Amino acid sequence: MSFAPCSKCGKRAAISLYYMGADLCQSHFTQFFESRVLRTVRHYRMLKKGERIAVALSGGKDSTVMLHMLHKISKSLPIKLFAITIDEGIAGYRNKTLEVAKRECRKLKVPLKVASFRREFGNTLDFLLKKKGAERSCSFCGVMRRYLLNKLARKMGADKIAIGHNADDVAQTVLMNYMRNEPERLARFGPLSGAVEDELFITRIKPLFLTPERDIAAYAVMKGIEIAFAECPYAHSAFRQSVREMLNKFEERYPGTKLRVVRAFLEQQKMLQEAFRGKVEKQGEKIGRCAICGEPSSKEACSLCVLLDRASF
Amino acid sequence: MPTAKPGEQMQVILDGRKAKVKAASSVGELISVLGLAKEEVLVKVNGKLASDRTPISKKDKVKVMRVIFGG
Numbered sequence: 251m252s253f254a255p256c257s258k259c260g261k262r263a264a265i266s267l268y269y270m271g272a273d274l275c276q277s278h279f280t281q282f283f284e285s286r287v288l289r290t291v292r293h294y295r296m297l298k299k300g301e302r303i304a305v306a307l308s309g310g311k312d313s314t315v316m317l318h319m320l321h322k323i324s325k326s327l328p329i330k331l332f333a334i335t336i337d338e339g340i341a342g343y344r345n346k347t348l349e350v351a352k353r354e355c356r357k358l359k360v361p362l363k364v365a366s367f368r369r370e371f372g373n374t375l376d377f378l379l380k381k382k383g384a385e386r387s388c389s390f391c392g393v394m395r396r397y398l399l400n401k402l403a404r405k406m407g408a409d410k411i412a413i414g415h416n417a418d419d420v421a422q423t424v425l426m427n428y429m430r431n432e433p434e435r436l437a438r439f440g441p442l443s444g445a446v447e448d449e450l451f452i453t454r455i456k457p458l459f460l461t462p463e464r465d466i467a468a469y470a471v472m473k474g475i476e477i478a479f480a481e482c483p484y485a486h487s488a489f490r491q492s493v494r495e496m497l498n499k500f501e502e503r504y505p506g507t508k509l510r511v512v513r514a515f516l517e518q519q520k521m522l523q524e525a526f527r528g529k530v531e532k533q534g535e536k537i538g539r540c541a542i543c544g545e546p547s548s549k550e551a552c553s554l555c556v557l558l559d560r561a562s563f
Numbered sequence: 564m565p566t567a568k569p570g571e572q573m574q575v576i577l578d579g580r581k582a583k584v585k586a587a588s589s590v591g592e593l594i595s596v597l598g599l600a601k602e603e604v605l606v607k608v609n610g611k612l613a614s615d616r617t618p619i620s621k622k623d624k625v626k627v628m629r630v631i632f633g634g
Contacts, residue, residue, distance in 0.1 A: 252618055253613075253617055253618075254613075254614045254615070254616035254617045254618075262611075263613070263614035263616070263617070264611065264612040264613065264614065265605070265612055265614055266591075266601075266614040266615040266616070268601065268602070273614040273615070273616065274614075276611075276612070311630070418631070463630075463631050464602060464603070464605070464630060464631060467605055467628075467630035467631070468605055468612060468630075471605060471607075471612060471628075472612060479628060479629065479630055494631075498600050498602045498603060498631070499600070501602045502600050502601060502602055
């Protein structure tokens with residue numbers, strides 16, 4: 251077989267990166283990939299010496315590759331890593347990725363805590379969605395996962411929670427928030443999350459914020475990180491799925507679209523944060539506590555308690 | 564780059580399953596033949612990841628992996 255050459259060294263190209271109009275060999279791609287993650291971590295000052303980092307590890311490709319990258323970083327920057335995996339209770343899906351999470355943590359000697367919706371909330375996601383309908387599955391699951399991750403990470407003494415959001419997720423979130431006219435949500439969103447500061451909120455960092463999803467899969471394959479490329483059975487019913495498909499069509503036709511959406515958002519992020527933080531300060535409001543569970547909430551009952559019908563008001 | 568003959572077929576592995584498809588002369592052409600989005604797949608040729616412009620023939624072992632999923 252003859253081969254297509256790497257745009258940098260002329261060796262055998264392993265991947266075409268449409269958004270930069272280049273073909274790269276395995277060596278140049280992994281170098282490029284790792285340095286982009288490092289630049290993101292440094293630019294947004296995501297990690298500090300001595301910090302305890304809770305890695306939100308689903309066992310999917312994004313969080314698993316993120317775990318490997320943070321582990322690599324921890325060799326030169328003294329940080330302590332531990333992982334938290336949440337078993338939502340999605341039959342036929344989560345059990346596969348849970349195995350990956352356990353195996354990769356063993357391999358890297360990173361302590362792992364597995365928590366489940368069933369233990370914490372009394373029911374699996376499958377059960378809840380049967381009752382509530384699967385239309386807003388991602389929103390439900392997201393509220394429950396964020397709550398549990400924050401609570402557990404805090405109990406385990408984490409300074410930060412690392413989330414495996416990639417550039418595709420970010421571009422989707424940005425467009426979804428525009429489509430729903432929810433700019434205040436975007437003000438709280440970013441490589442380092444949290445326009446609201448509160449001692450009960452653990453800062454969330456996103457080292458893969460500028461890394462496209464396909465690159466993450468390619469890196470996993472090149473590095474021999476065995477990942478089950480599985481699809482969440484609820485993904486098709488979600489609004490996010492429509493936005494994902496639309497963005498992928500645009501990306502195919504106009505390469506670089508997703509990263510341009512992410513960069514456009516980063517340009518506007520400070521303005522958004524200022525606008526919404528200013529509003530809260532002017533009103534003299536502070537984040538309160540949920541009257542039911544005691545977790546931080548801007549309303550009398552937090553989103554989770556409303557979702558689980560714990561709130562009677 | 565040699566082009567595939569009209570009507571010619573080739574065997575590929577798509578998401579772990581064998582499939583017979585219209586023969587393609589490059590990875591990029593194969594992705595189009597399969598009706599997949601380039602943005603959502605990675606392709607291995609003879610065990611190694613390959614870029615779009617990589618030439619392929621019936622003799623090559625071609626594996627197409629859909630890698631972008633929700634969840």
